[in-house]
Amino acid sequence: MRAQFKNTVSELAAQDDSIVIVLGDISVYMFKDFWEKHPNRFYNMGICENTLVSVTAGLSSQGFNPFVHTICPFLTDRSLEQIKLDMCYNNFAGNIVTCGATFDYAWDGATHHAYTDLASLRMLPNMEVLHLGSKREVDALIRSQYKSPRPTYYRLSDHPHTIETNTEFGKGTVLKNEGAPLTVMTAGPILTNVMEACRDLPVNLVYFHTLKPIDKALIEQFRDTEILVVHDAYGLYEAISEVPALRMRYHGLPDAFCGWYGTVHDIRKRIGLDPASIRAAVQTLLEDRSQAARPR
Amino acid sequence: MNDDICRKIRSEILNISHKSGHGHIPTSFSIVEMLTAVYQTMRHDPKRPDMPERDLFVLSKGHASLGYYCTLAAHGYFSFEDVYGFGAFDSRFGCHPDRTKVPGVEASTGSLGHGIGIAVGMALAAKIAGTTRKVYTLIGDGESNEGSVWEAIMVAVNTKLDNLTVLYDNNQSQGRCLPIMNPAERFRAFGCDVAEMHGHDLSAIKQALARPTDRVRVVVCNTVKGYGCQTLSENVYEWHRRAPKPDELNKLQEELHAGAI
Numbered sequence: 001m002r003a004q005f006k007n008t009v010s011e012l013a014a015q016d017d018s019i020v021i022v023l024g025d026i027s028v029y030m031f032k033d034f035w036e037k038h039p040n041r042f043y044n045m046g047i048c049e050n051t052l053v054s055v056t057a058g059l060s061s062q063g064f065n066p067f068v069h070t071i072c073p074f075l076t077d078r079s080l081e082q083i084k085l086d087m088c089y090n091n092f093a094g095n096i097v098t099c100g101a102t103f104d105y106a107w108d109g110a111t112h113h114a115y116t117d118l119a120s121l122r123m124l125p126n127m128e129v130l131h132l133g134s135k136r137e138v139d140a141l142i143r144s145q146y147k148s149p150r151p152t153y154y155r156l157s158d159h160p161h162t163i164e165t166n167t168e169f170g171k172g173t174v175l176k177n178e179g180a181p182l183t184v185m186t187a188g189p190i191l192t193n194v195m196e197a198c199r200d201l202p203v204n205l206v207y208f209h210t211l212k213p214i215d216k217a218l219i220e221q222f223r224d225t226e227i228l229v230v231h232d233a234y235g236l237y238e239a240i241s242e243v244p245a246l247r248m249r250y251h252g253l254p255d256a257f258c259g260w261y262g263t264v265h266d267i268r269k270r271i272g273l274d275p276a277s278i279r280a281a282v283q284t285l286l287e288d289r290s291q292a293a294r295p296r
Numbered sequence: 297m298n299d300d301i302c303r304k305i306r307s308e309i310l311n312i313s314h315k316s317g318h319g320h321i322p323t324s325f326s327i328v329e330m331l332t333a334v335y336q337t338m339r340h341d342p343k344r345p346d347m348p349e350r351d352l353f354v355l356s357k358g359h360a361s362l363g364y365y366c367t368l369a370a371h372g373y374f375s376f377e378d379v380y381g382f383g384a385f386d387s388r389f390g391c392h393p394d395r396t397k398v399p400g401v402e403a404s405t406g407s408l409g410h411g412i413g414i415a416v417g418m419a420l421a422a423k424i425a426g427t428t429r430k431v432y433t434l435i436g437d438g439e440s441n442e443g444s445v446w447e448a449i450m451v452a453v454n455t456k457l458d459n460l461t462v463l464y465d466n467n468q469s470q471g472r473c474l475p476i477m478n479p480a481e482r483f484r485a486f487g488c489d490v491a492e493m494h495g496h497d498l499s500a501i502k503q504a505l506a507r508p509t510d511r512v513r514v515v516v517c518n519t520v521k522g523y524g525c526q527t528l529s530e531n532v533y534e535w536h537r538r539a540p541k542p543d544e545l546n547k548l549q550e551e552l553h554a555g556a557i
Contacts, residue, residue, distance in 0.1 A: 058416060085410055091396060
């Protein structure tokens with residue numbers, strides 16, 4: 001997804017002088033050709049996330065369309081106030097692009113795990129929040145949103161899905177509609193596991209890449225079903241909750257630091273986000289519903 | 297003449313604080329000459345605050361907004377009377393400046409350590425665009441306890457922003473917790489072109505701003521909180537965030553107009 005980000009932005013920058021890249025000493029080699037082609041629009045600014053965001057706001061104030069990019073927790077947790085005030089409150093737009101989603105840097109431990117970004121950025125007025133799941137989504141949504149008058153957050157992962165989805169900003173995708181009483185809703189790359197888990201189960205499956213604004217009209221279509229949110233971060237459950245009075249459950253992160261290493265797959269398995277565990281969770285819910293419906 | 301404008305600004309700061317019940321008076325007083333020097337130096341047009349070719353100023357220490365508003369008023373952006381609603385529910389003039397409400401304000405500030413980074417971005421934008429635009433920002437010594445200030449300075453120096461001027465209000469506000477000793481030396485160590493002066497010498501500050509440089513310029517202004525009123529300068533903690541009562545207002549105005557500032 002990072003390579004797609006670079007390719008898309010490079011293509012756009014060839015035609016649009018307003019694009020400026022601000023890096024926090026990450027993805028630098030990947031952007032080498034951009035740097036060579038546009039040296040005055042490429043800044044590997046340093047490991048100074050607060051200033052990266054403030055500078056991005058300042059560039060935006062003067063009519064540029066900047067992309068600030070570095071590792072997720074350091075940009076979105078450490079610099080939350082810069083995003084809130086310098087971008088959102090000042091109404092200076094710009095593009096915030098992170099890598100290292102959730103457990104992408106599993107082996108680096110909890111300092112590098114990132115799961116609060118979507119939820120916290122969702123709460124900021126003016127913000128657009130994207131949990132991108134595939135390379136197609138990266139390409140389409142950067143193209144459609146990079147000149148948005150609002151700050152836009154793009155969360156990239158090293159483990160994209162390859163499933164065809166609607167890439168229109170603000171729109172979700174119904175991947176399975178069986179008229180079932182249970183609907184699984186998910187977002188981002190974990191769709192790979194959710195799809196595998198639910199493929200032959202009698203549930204509906206709805207997917208989102210845009211968490212803010214969330215596609216309320218689509219959610220409304222499943223109001224009469226029970227909704228199971230399966231997500232490897234915080235933010236989607238809260239976004240769906242914007243639609244009032246839904247029957248919802250969450251299957252995702254524990255309220256604990258995930259103090260293991262290994263790979264993203266290792267940690268997903270440990271906390272129940274591998275396909276088998278997700279399937280078991282859905283089946284349990286289906287059995288509970290079935291027992292509740294049985295006459296006593 | 298210059299003394300007159302600075303005295304007028306201070307006088308209105310007192311009046312507006314009294315009338316509104318709000319305001320950080322000593323810190324607003326300490327930056328009057330710095331602000332006046334900037335607005336008497338930079339390219340701007342009060343009748344066209346969004347003039348495309350204007351220079352930019354960002355008040356990073358946003359809590360000195362009352363001094364900022366009164367300086368803008370003194371230079372014709374709006375009337376002093378407009379500011380009399382300072383801090384009121386439906387006023388445009390909040391206790392920290394909002395760029396979407398106040399003509400001439402380029403960035404909304406308040407949380408310390410943010411404005412300087414935005415100013416660095418503005419100066420970088422001017423470089424990329426190839427314009428001669430200059431960017432000025434005013435930071436406080438207390439604000440400079442924030443690490444983001446020094447991040448921003450490092451980035452500005454590393455990106456060779458010779459169009460950026462940082463005015464440093466050295467009013468000794470952090471003497472009781474985390475003082476920054478020898479700020480001029482520190483900025484020099486970061487690679488800036490540093491001038492240090494009496495922070496209430498308007499002509500000296502203007503000369504420093506006019507001098508050509510090929511580096512990030514820092515003007516360290518050694519100021520006095522509450523400068524111009526003995527009562528304020530001798531009781532800065534008591535007056536840090538306080539509005540004068542009627543008898544206090546009269547006394548402060550007398551001190552202000554009796555003094556040779």
